Amino acid sequence: PFVPGASVTAGLNAAQREAVLYLDGPCLVLAGAGSGKTRVITQKIAYLVGECGYSPRHIVALTFTNKAASEMAHRVQSVLPGKQGRGLTISTFHSLGVRLLREEAALVGLKPQFSILDSDDALAILQDLLATTDKARLRSVQHTISLWKNGLIEPDEAERTAASATERDAAKVYRSYRDTLVAYQAVDFDDLIRLPARLLEEHAQARERWQSRVRYLLVDEYQDTNVCQYRLVRLLTGPRAMFTAVGDDDQAIYAWRGATIENLAKLTTDYPNLKVVKLEQNYRSVQRILAAANSVIERNPKLFEKKLWSDLGVGEPIVVLPQDNEEAEAENLAMRISAGRFERRCEWRDFAILYRSNHQARVLEQALRNLKIPYTISGGQSFFDKAEVRDLLSYLRLIANDEDDPAFIRAATTPKRGIGQGTLHGLGTYAGNRQVSLFCAIFEQGLEAHLPERQLYALREFGSFVQRMQWRAGRGTPDAQTPASSEPAGPILDDLVAAIGYERYLYDTFDERAAQSRWQNVIDLLGWLKRKAEDDGLSLMELVQHVALITMLERGEDEEPDAVKLSTLHASKGLEYPHVFLAGVEEGLLPHQGKDDEEGDPERAAESLDTRIQEERRLMYVGITRAQRSLHLSWCKRRRRAREDIVREPSRFIKEMGIELAPVADANAGMSPKERLGALKALLNRPGKTA
Numbered sequence: 091p092f093v094p095g096a097s098v099t100a101g102l103n104a105a106q107r108e109a110v111l112y113l114d115g116p117c118l119v120l121a122g123a124g125s126g127k128t129r130v131i132t133q134k135i136a137y138l139v140g141e142c143g144y145s146p147r148h149i150v151a152l153t154f155t156n157k158a159a160s161e162m163a164h165r166v167q168s169v170l171p172g173k174q175g176r177g178l179t180i181s182t183f184h185s186l187g188v189r190l191l192r193e194e195a196a197l198v199g200l201k202p203q204f205s206i207l208d209s210d211d212a213l214a215i216l217q218d219l220l221a222t223t224d225k226a227r228l229r230s231v232q233h234t235i236s237l238w239k240n241g242l243i244e245p246d247e248a249e250r251t252a253a254s255a256t257e258r259d260a261a262k263v264y265r266s267y268r269d270t271l272v273a274y275q276a277v278d279f280d281d282l283i284r285l286p287a288r289l290l291e292e293h294a295q296a297r298e299r300w301q302s303r304v305r306y307l308l309v310d311e312y313q314d315t316n317v318c319q320y321r322l323v324r325l326l327t328g329p330r331a332m333f334t335a336v337g338d339d340d341q342a343i344y345a346w347r348g349a350t351i352e353n354l355a356k357l358t359t360d361y362p363n364l365k366v367v368k369l370e371q372n373y374r375s376v377q378r379i380l381a382a383a384n385s386v387i388e389r390n391p392k393l394f395e396k397k398l399w400s401d402l403g404v405g406e407p408i409v410v411l412p413q414d415n416e417e418a419e420a421e422n423l424a425m426r427i428s429a430g431r432f433e434r435r436c437e438w439r440d441f442a443i444l445y446r447s448n449h450q451a452r453v454l455e456q457a458l459r460n461l462k463i464p465y466t467i468s469g470g471q472s473f474f475d476k477a478e479v480r481d482l483l484s485y486l487r488l489i490a491n492d493e494d495d496p497a498f499i500r501a502a503t504t505p506k507r508g509i510g511q512g513t514l515h516g517l518g519t520y521a522g523n524r525q526v527s528l529f530c531a532i533f534e535q536g537l538e539a540h541l542p543e544r545q546l547y548a549l550r551e552f553g554s555f556v557q558r559m560q561w562r563a564g565r566g567t568p569d570a571q572t573p574a575s576s577e578p579a580g581p582i583l584d585d586l587v588a589a590i591g592y593e594r595y596l597y598d599t600f601d602e603r604a605a606q607s608r609w610q611n612v613i614d615l616l617g618w619l620k621r622k623a624e625d626d627g628l629s630l631m632e633l634v635q636h637v638a639l640i641t642m643l644e645r646g647e648d649e650e651p652d653a654v655k656l657s658t659l660h661a662s663k664g665l666e667y668p669h670v671f672l673a674g675v676e677e678g679l680l681p682h683q684g685k686d687d688e689e690g691d692p693e694r695a696a697e698s699l700d701t702r703i704q705e706e707r708r709l710m711y712v713g714i715t716r717a718q719r720s721l722h723l724s725w726c727k728r729r730r731r732a733r734e735d736i737v738r739e740p741s742r743f744i745k746e747m748g749i750e751l752a753p754v755a756d757a758n759a760g761m762s763p764k765e766r767l768g769a770l771k772a773l774l775n776r777p778g779k780t781a
């Protein structure tokens with residue numbers, strides 16, 4: 091007999107099937123992590139297109155991050171192969187907002203080519219309006235305005251209701267900030283949701299157009315929508331209300347950005363015929379991991395009783411790793427991953443290291459590079475992608491390889507040294523005709539006919555500087571007249587950075603704070619390079635080749651290379667990995683300390699502390715539930731914050747997971763990294779090369 095949806099629901103449990111097949115009105119799936127909510131969305135898309143005759147053009151699925159959107163598109167592709175899924179919209183709220191706004195720009199007084207400001211651009215505008223360079227103040231004003239925009243609060247109301255000092259500060263410039271954006275024909279990120287919502291509200295024709303286009307809407311991670319996004323969902327779906335939202339109140343982690351769990355309650359009042367489906371089986375994690383997650387989240391007040399179970403077996407014990415400091419932590423995690431991949435016979439992609447704060451990534455990245463472990467990073471910029479790090483690495487790349495034209499261009503022009511676009515254009519044309527690299531072209535006689543004296547001089551001066559460095563780094567001169575030098579890498583690196591005047595360049599180009607933090611990154615980079623050279627006895631040339639090798643491994647990031655995933659907890663939402671390492675599970679970091687922004691009223695401060703801990707707890711819950719088979723937690727007894735060593739305690743969440751913290755004997759405890767390394771070298775009977 092014909093069973094509707096049999097093929098797309100074959101791998102689903104009864105509750106999931108119910109949610110997929112339900113088309114009589116709005117539907118909400120409310121369930122814990124790993125229970126197959128996202129799977130309901132992908133199967134429902136397949137059902138709508140494959141069996142109900144919906145055109146893909148009429149289906150829109152929304153998520154929060156680009157990563158989650160591409161993951162979802164990928165899953166849909168596997169149930170709707172080939173051209174079947176062509177025309178589907180699977181995107182973030184923001185990219186849908188951009189699309190809608192480009193098409194309807196005129197209705198809100200924008201040109202279709204309006205520009206989108208990132209948060210730094212927006213900050214620069216606020217800086218002008220407030221006539222201050224105090225970054226902390228600017229950021230909190232920006233944040234406050236953002237909350238208003240997301241809450242659909244207009245300047246008038248903001249002025250009337252501003253309560254704290256920051257709010258009054260922000261209210262003063264909110265209106266002029268908005269007017270400035272209009273004058274620039276620009277929008278900020280919040281406008282990408284706010285303006286479409288307003289537009290659909292005010293213009294009936296546009297609303298009808300979009301409502302007839304969006305015949306079915308699906309929303310993932312519904313618990314993290316803000317007022318604006320909720321409004322947009324309502325307007326897009328209209329009175330027909332054909333939509334499915336899935337979410338988990340225990341994974342709401344964006345309250346600080348204005349998301350509100352009340353949206354869950356609102357659905358039930360705004361749509362009295364709302365169908366609510368709950369899922370209880372977890373298909374992701376082994377029982378130990380699930381039990382730990384449940385035990386943590388139990389301490390939060392709950393909306394409704396949720397009992398998740400799993401039949402994936404008990405699993406390995408969760409391992410807690412106390413570490414001396416963040417370097418030891420990073421080194422240890424990298425080593426465990428390296429060994430784990432071998433022992434478990436799995437791939438790099440099966441491992442993820444998750445952390446609370448972006449700044450934790452740098453040391454982790456360096457440790458992974460030391461062991462030549464490929465990785466990708468999300469939820470923040472890679473240390474090695476920062477402009478100042480790339481600047482200096484471009485010199486090193488050029489020193490190692492004359493043929494590296496992109497490195498040549500970057501190094502020759504940063505800091506400025508009289509080599510401009512005109513010079514490079516002349517040089518490039520000449521090199522192109524001669525089929526040689528830019529660097530080699532500098533020294534050719536023929537170039538003299540193509541460039542004015544002054545430009546030629548600047549180029550050759552730069553060229554011979556690089557040659558001197560190449561020689562000191564351990565390369566012979568091209569004519570082999572001078573043998574390679576064997577200087578250690580450290581002093582050469584210092585001389586290089588001093589010779590190009592990089593520190594002064596930073597302070598001349600950026601404001602004090604930015605320059606300081608960039609310079610700190612340079613110091614960190616140099617420190618890492620020198621340590622690496624010393625520990626492994628590498629010459630600068632070998633060191634540079636090592637660095638270049640890892641850069642190569644990173645290429646082709648689009649096609650999901652086999653790499654360990656580094657991610658903030660926020661950016662890991664919705665994703666899953668066989669083996670998860672949570673780094674920095676310490677009081678002050680997770681839960682995060684945050685700012686003491688509720689000055690004055692102790693009652694309010696206590697209340698906000700409570701809410702904050704609850705949000706941090708949900709973040710911990712998200713972190714734990716990313717793991718499928720194994721989970722490691724590490725914490726540092728000391729951590730460096732702005733040159734100070736701070737003593738740390740293990741996070742309360744470890745206890746809440748039901749793990750008793752016995753003092754763990756660390757074989758290497760008490761040894762400095764240098765001593766540890768010495769011990770290792772002695773063991774390998776391989777003394778390091780010395781200069």
Ligand code: ATP
Pocket residue numbers: 101102103106121122123124125126127128129130338341372373374663664665666715
């Ligand atoms: P999160 O709350 O973390 O976003 P989720 O509820 O969206 O989790 P999914 O990512 O959809 O959960 O599913 C978790 C895992 O379980 C996925 O690997 C998915 O393929 C698998 N899964 C979901 N439903 C089933 C099922 N009925 N049978 C087998 N595997 C399933």
Ligand code: MG
Pocket residue numbers: 127128129310664
């Ligand atoms: Mg999901």
